[in-house]
Every structure is written in structure tokens, then in C-alpha cells.
Amino acid sequence: MTWDEERLARAVLTCVVDPGDDRLAGLLAREGAAAVLAGLRASHRDDVWPRRARELDPACLVERTRAHGLRFIVPGDAEWPTRLDDLARCGQLNGMGGVPFGLWATGPGDVAAMSAQAVAIVGSRASSSYGERVGADLGVALAGGASGRPVWTVVSGGAYGIDAAAHRGALAARGPTIGVYAGGLDVAYPLGNADLFERLRGECVVVSEVPPGHSPSRRGFLARNRLIAALATGVVVVEAAARSGAKNSAAWADLLHRVVMAVPGPVYSVTSVGTHQLIRDGRASLVTGPDDVWALLAPLGVADVDVTRGQARLFDRLSHDQQAVFEAFPARGTTTVGELSVRSGVPMAGCHAALTALVSLGLIAASGDGTWRLARRAAPGRPVGPG
Amino acid sequence: MTWDEERLARAVLTCVVDPGDDRLAGLLAREGAAAVLAGLRASHRDDVWPRRARELDPACLVERTRAHGLRFIVPGDAEWPTRLDDLARCGQLNGMGGVPFGLWATGPGDVAAMSAQAVAIVGSRASSSYGERVGADLGVALAGGASGRPVWTVVSGGAYGIDAAAHRGALAARGPTIGVYAGGLDVAYPLGNADLFERLRGECVVVSEVPPGHSPSRRGFLARNRLIAALATGVVVVEAAARSGAKNSAAWADLLHRVVMAVPGPVYSVTSVGTHQLIRDGRASLVTGPDDVWALLAPLGVADVDVTRGQARLFDRLSHDQQAVFEAFPARGTTTVGELSVRSGVPMAGCHAALTALVSLGLIAASGDGTWRLARRAAPGRPVGPG
Numbered sequence: 001m002t003w004d005e006e007r008l009a010r011a012v013l014t015c016v017v018d019p020g021d022d023r024l025a026g027l028l029a030r031e032g033a034a035a036v037l038a039g040l041r042a043s044h045r046d047d048v049w050p051r052r053a054r055e056l057d058p059a060c061l062v063e064r065t066r067a068h069g070l071r072f073i074v075p076g077d078a079e080w081p082t083r084l085d086d087l088a089r090c091g092q093l094n095g096m097g098g099v100p101f102g103l104w105a106t107g108p109g110d111v112a113a114m115s116a117q118a119v120a121i122v123g124s125r126a127s128s129s130y131g132e133r134v135g136a137d138l139g140v141a142l143a144g145g146a147s148g149r150p151v152w153t154v155v156s157g158g159a160y161g162i163d164a165a166a167h168r169g170a171l172a173a174r175g176p177t178i179g180v181y182a183g184g185l186d187v188a189y190p191l192g193n194a195d196l197f198e199r200l201r202g203e204c205v206v207v208s209e210v211p212p213g214h215s216p217s218r219r220g221f222l223a224r225n226r227l228i229a230a231l232a233t234g235v236v237v238v239e240a241a242a243r244s245g246a247k248n249s250a251a252w253a254d255l256l257h258r259v260v261m262a263v264p265g266p267v268y269s270v271t272s273v274g275t276h277q278l279i280r281d282g283r284a285s286l287v288t289g290p291d292d293v294w295a296l297l298a299p300l301g302v303a304d305v306d307v308t309r310g311q312a313r314l315f316d317r318l319s320h321d322q323q324a325v326f327e328a329f330p331a332r333g334t335t336t337v338g339e340l341s342v343r344s345g346v347p348m349a350g351c352h353a354a355l356t357a358l359v360s361l362g363l364i365a366a367s368g369d370g371t372w373r374l375a376r377r378a379a380p381g382r383p384v385g386p387g
Numbered sequence: 388m389t390w391d392e393e394r395l396a397r398a399v400l401t402c403v404v405d406p407g408d409d410r411l412a413g414l415l416a417r418e419g420a421a422a423v424l425a426g427l428r429a430s431h432r433d434d435v436w437p438r439r440a441r442e443l444d445p446a447c448l449v450e451r452t453r454a455h456g457l458r459f460i461v462p463g464d465a466e467w468p469t470r471l472d473d474l475a476r477c478g479q480l481n482g483m484g485g486v487p488f489g490l491w492a493t494g495p496g497d498v499a500a501m502s503a504q505a506v507a508i509v510g511s512r513a514s515s516s517y518g519e520r521v522g523a524d525l526g527v528a529l530a531g532g533a534s535g536r537p538v539w540t541v542v543s544g545g546a547y548g549i550d551a552a553a554h555r556g557a558l559a560a561r562g563p564t565i566g567v568y569a570g571g572l573d574v575a576y577p578l579g580n581a582d583l584f585e586r587l588r589g590e591c592v593v594v595s596e597v598p599p600g601h602s603p604s605r606r607g608f609l610a611r612n613r614l615i616a617a618l619a620t621g622v623v624v625v626e627a628a629a630r631s632g633a634k635n636s637a638a639w640a641d642l643l644h645r646v647v648m649a650v651p652g653p654v655y656s657v658t659s660v661g662t663h664q665l666i667r668d669g670r671a672s673l674v675t676g677p678d679d680v681w682a683l684l685a686p687l688g689v690a691d692v693d694v695t696r697g698q699a700r701l702f703d704r705l706s707h708d709q710q711a712v713f714e715a716f717p718a719r720g721t722t723t724v725g726e727l728s729v730r731s732g733v734p735m736a737g738c739h740a741a742l743t744a745l746v747s748l749g750l751i752a753a754s755g756d757g758t759w760r761l762a763r764r765a766a767p768g769r770p771v772g773p774g
């Protein structure tokens with residue numbers, strides 16, 4: 001990594017602008033980071049951004065980065081996870097949004113490669129032992145590629161409870177996992193999970209949009225949730241109370257057209273109230289284990305269903321909306337849930353349910369980037385033949 | 388109850404024709420039961436129906452009915468639950484269907500009055516302690532009218548597991564509950580639930596379409612499930628394995644346009660696999676307790692939501708399909724889910740989800756007979772004002 005002027009300017013901007021504040025996004029796209037930073041420094045206004053921009057010593061930031069063994073990944077780098085660029089187009093939540101200026105990272109893992117096939121597993125910090133078992137089992141199976149299934153990188157926030165269980169499951173399976181933190185990577189957070197932080201940075205990778213030396217803020221946690229959702233193809237909410245950060249991650253995933261999944265639990269458990277709400281309101285697909293997650297996320301041709309046998313009968317057994325969604329697929333190329341909803345007349349929630357069924361039947365497949373396409377042998381608009 | 392010719396002929400027909408066999412339905416509607424029975428007796432064919440019709444001694448059946456303290460309710464009686472007539476129009480499942488010739492009954496409860504506001508609670512015989520707790524809690528709350536809520540009669544099948552838990556909950560709350568049995572009411576079935584059978588017949592009511600002296604058959608259990616669904620406004624599946632009778636009840640409920648509900652549970656529990664399937668496939672609304680059930684079943688004006696406050700904002704917050712379903716409501720009178728689906732373009736599963744939300748917002752209400760209407764203050768096709 002070389003500290004060219006643009007990279008350094010972006011690094012400084014992460015110290016100047018709060019995470020999730022995208023008011024500079026347009027200017028940045030037009031003029032570049034160096035010009036934006038120069039403009040702030042030259043400003044005569046006594047606002048917080050110009051003041052911070054003038055006061056910060058870039059050399060100090062570079063030295064701190066080196067001292068803590070960090071790197072700073074920016075758009076255009078081979079290690080830049082291009083999924084994050086979706087944040088430029090998805091809109092805002094709680095007044096936050098936007099592509100981060102860059103990602104502070106440390107660890108042997110390549111963030112771009114690891115996030116190419118990644119699923120977020122999130123949930124309550126105040127989790128139940130049931131939820132922790134589910135989180136750990138999902139982490140083991142998805143990151144470990146159990147039963148010969150494809151390996152999915154487990155993305156989570158390194159927090160107590162479900163996050164930690166999912167990370168630990170992935171680490172136990174020696175699978176890939178990314179810790180996405182809300183504070184600077186010079187300090188392990190939360191302190192009680194310092195061992196987890198060290199294992200993640202030692203064996204995989206940890207990332208943050210917040211520079212070293214900055215503590216996580218309440219705003220930072222909400223901004224961080226958008227990165228977790230953006231880095232993944234789908235988000236599994238394992239446990240969530242009625243009001244919870246995990247539901248915020250689900251909302252980001254929805255905004256980003258990621259696959260939103262939620263795990264049910266005992267109705268007497270307060271930590272399942274939020275997941276039941278997500279399912280009941282049609283905002284998440286119910287998943288009961290790694291098989292359901294694989295089916296929903298499976299890239300083209302991976303769903304292990306024999307599609308040559310009895311497809312005509314299979315088509316006849318589809319429900320009205322499953323048929324409508326299936327017939328809304330283009331013969332070639334990919335499409336989004338939004339397009340399918342418009343073309344089929346089936347609302348988004350219904351489309352998600354139909355897609356689940358069609359994937360498990362082997363008729364369609366996820367492309368791995370949030371879009372969907374026909375499985376190789378299926379063709380829409382007619383009963384599906386054996387050819 | 389007087390044994391006029393028509394009632395006696397219908398009683399004899401329950402001994403001649405297997406439960407759920409509706410091949411005589413058309414003839415019965417045109418010519419009446421006495422003529423149908425006379426025709427069978429006069430037939431020269433050596434089929435099972437003519438043989439049974441000739442061999443049966445009606446006097447013997449009348450005596451057995453009297454001896455066991457039973458009554459036989461037929462269409463036209465004040466105690467006839469007219470909901471059962473929906474079975475004439477809903478089609479078949481597993482080759483079975485149709486309105487029963489009559490209902491054998493015993494107990495102080497009035498079947499018509501009790502089923503006017505009734506909810507079925509069904510589930511696995513091989514239930515978990517979790518499921519039994521849910522079933523009992525639902526029975527207590529719904530039949531007991533907990534927290535000043537309206538009383539709902541609990542309909543179930545008297546079986547081990549969830550059925551028994553729901554009945555016992557209702558009895559514990561001194562609420563109304565109907566046991567719908569697959570065999571003749573002269574014998575308690577299953578024997579291990581004889582105490583439950585005796586309590587139901589002593590304090591509430593038990594019914595069967597099968598005459599005294601007949602044991603329950605495998606076919607009889609499936610035919611019985613249609614009566615459970617038909618007698619209720621909605622069916623709650625508390626626990627169900629992947630293949631289970633409870634899912635058969637849910638299928639009948641769907642066919643009858645009853646509200647189908649399912650309770651989630653731990654993903655590691657085999658007895659929740661079936662309920663999770665029903666929810667995932669959009670065939671049941673997820674319910675977590677009596678409040679959800681009340682909201683879905685609440686008759687006009689009962690949903691305790693203040694509908695005068697901020698309805699305009701409320702309408703703006705509806706999802707695309709919730710708006711579409713709401714606008715598909717007629718200004719006056721009731722409508723069915725099927726009609727709403729056609730008019731709104733939202734598939735059935737999506738309609739159910741939207742109805743749940745609209746009920747809980749106080750915009751629409753269930754009429755108590757499986758149809759839906761606008762709540763008093765709501766009007767479709769325009770932002771909802773405060774008037």
C-alpha cells in the first residue's frame with residue numbers, strides 16, 4: 001500500500017467526517033478526495049469539518065496506521081469490496097448512508113475475495129443460549145462448507161452474543177469470517193471479546209470505516225450495520241428483541257436488496273420477538289438452518305436438486321404467485337426482486353417467498369450479487385420440459 | 388329432538404356412507420335424505436351402500452342414541468352450525484369433502500352458538516412440553532377471554548398432545564370448547580384421554596359425524612379434520628412435524644378460506660418443522676400468542692386500536708401491497724380473501740399478511756365468518772381522514 005495523495009486524503013476524511021455522513025459524496029465523486037480535503041482546509045468557516053481538517057496531522061495518522069499494523073483500502077484497490085459501492089445508490093436510513101471513504105483493515109484475509117461470497121449473521125448482544133447455539137451452528141456450517149456445500153464467509157460485528165457465536169463458529173470450522181467494527185482497530189472492542197478480536201485479526205480480517213484512535217459512538221454502531229449488510233449477499237437475523245440493532249441491519253439489507261432471513265424461536269423468548277416480527281411482516285424469509293440459507297443464497301447451478309426429473313409436473317404444482325414470479329424471469333441474464341415484483345404483480349414480500357420456493361425446486365438461482373436468474377434447464381412462460 | 392323421517396334417514400346414512408364421502412351430496416340436495424335412503428334400500432345391486440342400508444335397523448340406532456345420551460343435529464335445526472355448509476362449496480382434499488349428513492353430539496353446550504365465534508387449536512400428538520404449554524396458554528387465554536378480550540370457543544380433536552392441552556386450557560379457564568371426534572361418541576377416544584372426553588361432554592360439548600358404535604378409521608381422522616376447520620373462523624397450528632395431521636387441518640382451513648395461523652418454535656425441535664414450513668411457504672400467518680390470534684380474528688370494531696388518531700399518516704406508512712389490499716375493499720359489506728386477491732393483484736399469501744397488518748392497525752376487521760370488512764372509520768381509495 002502506497003500513501004498517494006488521494007488515499008491519504010480519504011484517510012484524513014475518515015477522521016474529519018462522522019461515519020455514515022454522506023454529505024460530501026457528490027463533491028467527492030466529482031472532484032476527488034484531495035480537492036475536497038484542500039477545500040475544507042481552505043475554508044474560513046469555523047465549522048467542525050474545516051477545523052478538524054486543519055488540525056489533523058496526516059503524518060501522525062500514517063504513523064499510527066503503521067504502528068498498529070493496519071492498512072487503508074480505497075475504491076480502485078484490488079482489495080476494495082465492490083459490494084460497498086451499492087451504498088451509493090440505496091438511499092439513507094436514520095439519516096445515514098453512503099460508501100465509506102475507505103476501509104481500515106488488518107489481518108491476513110483479503111476483504112474483496114472474502115466478501116465475494118459472504119453472508120452476515122447478526123443478532124442480539126443479550127442473546128439466549130438457544131440463539132448462541134443457532135449462531136454458532138450457522139457459523140460452523142456456512143463458513144466450514146459442511147456436507148460439501150459451498151463455503152460462505154461469515155460477516156458480523158464482533159459484539160457479545162450472536163455476533164461472537166457466529167464468528168467463533170466460523171473460526172472453529174477454520175472458515176473465513178470478517179469482523180466489521182464500529183471503532184478504530186487499534187483497540188479491541190468490546191473488551192470482553194478481546195480474544196475474539198485477536199483471533200479474527202490473526203487468522204482472518206477485521207475492518208472499520210473509523211480511523212485508529214476513534215472510539216465507537218452510538219451513531220457509529222448504526223453506520224457500521226450498513227457495512228455488514230453491504231458486504232454480504234444476505235443477512236441472517238438469529239435473535240432480536242422488539243427493538244434491536246439486528247433489526248437495523250435487516251433494514252439496511254432490505255434497502256440494499258440483500259436477502260433478509262430470520263430464525264424463529266420459542267414464542268416465550270424475548271430475544272425472538274424481533275425475528276418473529278420480521279417474518280410476520282414479510283420483511284424476512286424464515287430460515288431454520290444452514291440448508292435454508294444455502295438454498296436462498298446458492299449461486300447459479302449450486303442448488304443440489306435434480307432438475308431433469310418431472311419438471312412439467314413440478315411447474316403445475318407451483319402456486320399462483322410462484323408461477324407469476326417464475327414467468328417474470330427474463331430468458332437470459334439476471335433480474336432483481338424489484339423488477340420481478342413489478343413484472344409479476346406480486347409484492348416484494350410475496351416475491352421473496354416465491355423465490356425461496358423456486359430456488360429450493362431448482363428452477364432459479366441466486367447470482368450471488370443479490371440478483372436472480374433462471375437455472376440452466378428452466379425456461380419461463382411455458383411448462384418446463386425435461387430438456 | 389324429534390325423529391322425523393328426514394332426520395332418521397340422515398342418521399341412517401351416517402351408518403351407510405363413510406365419513407367425507409360426498410358422492411350422494413347432489414342427490415341429497417335435490418331429493419332429500421328419505422328418498423336417497425329409500426333408493427338405496429330398493430337397489431338390486433350388491434354394493435356396500437345398499438347392503439348396509441338394508442341391514443341397518445333404524446330402531447336400533449335410535450335406541451343406541453338414547454342409551455348414550457346423544458342427539459343428532461341436522462341442517463335446519465337451531466343447533467346446526469351453518470359454518471359447516473361452507474363444505475358444500477370448498478372442494479375436496481384427499482378425495483374427501485362435503486357437508487356431513489348430521490352431527491352426533493352430547494353435552495350441555497349449543498354447537499351453533501359455540502361455533503359462532505370459534506378458533507381451532509391443533510397440533511401434533513407427539514408434542515413437546517413447549518408445544519403443550521403454548522396450546523394450554525392459547526386455550527386459557529382465548530376461551531377465557533383474558534384481559535377483557537372477547538371469548539373464543541376452542542375447537543380441537545380431543546387427541547393426545549396439543550389437542551388435549553388446548554381443551555384443558557379452555558376448561559381450566561371455564562371457557563367454551565368443542566371436541567370434534569373421529570369415532571362414535573359412545574366410546575371415549577383415545578382411552579388415555581377418557582377423563583378429557585368426560586369433562587368435555589359434561590361441561591361443554593363433543594361432536595362427531597360418525598354414529599355411535601363406529602370406531603375411528605384412518606379415513607375418519609382425515610375427514611374429521613375438515614369439520615374442525617369448518618367449525619372455526621381460524622385454525623392455529625401449534626406444533627406439527629414435517630408430515631402431520633395438523634398440516635391436513637391447515638390445508639382444509641386454507642380451502643375453506645379460514646385464517647390459517649402457525650406458531651414458531653425452536654429450530655431444533657422436530658415438532659416445529661411443519662409450522663415453520665407453513666409460515667415459510669406463506670400458507671400460514673405467524674402467531675406468537677393470543678394477542679396475534681385475537682388481532683387476526685377480531686370481529687368488527689373489536690381490535691382495540693385508536694383509529695381516530697393519525698390515520699392519514701398511518702395510511703402513508705402502509706406497504707405497497709397493504710395499500711393495494713386496503714383499496715380493494717368495498718365501501719360497504721364484506722369480502723373474501725379470494726376476492727381481495729383478485730381485485731388487488733396481491734396473491735393469497737400476501738393478502739393474508741396484509742390483512743394481519745391492516746387488522747392490527749384497526750383499518751379493517753374480520754366479520755367472524757371468514758369474511759372481512761372495513762373498520763367503521765376507514766374508507767378505501769383515499770388517505771384516511773379522522774372522520
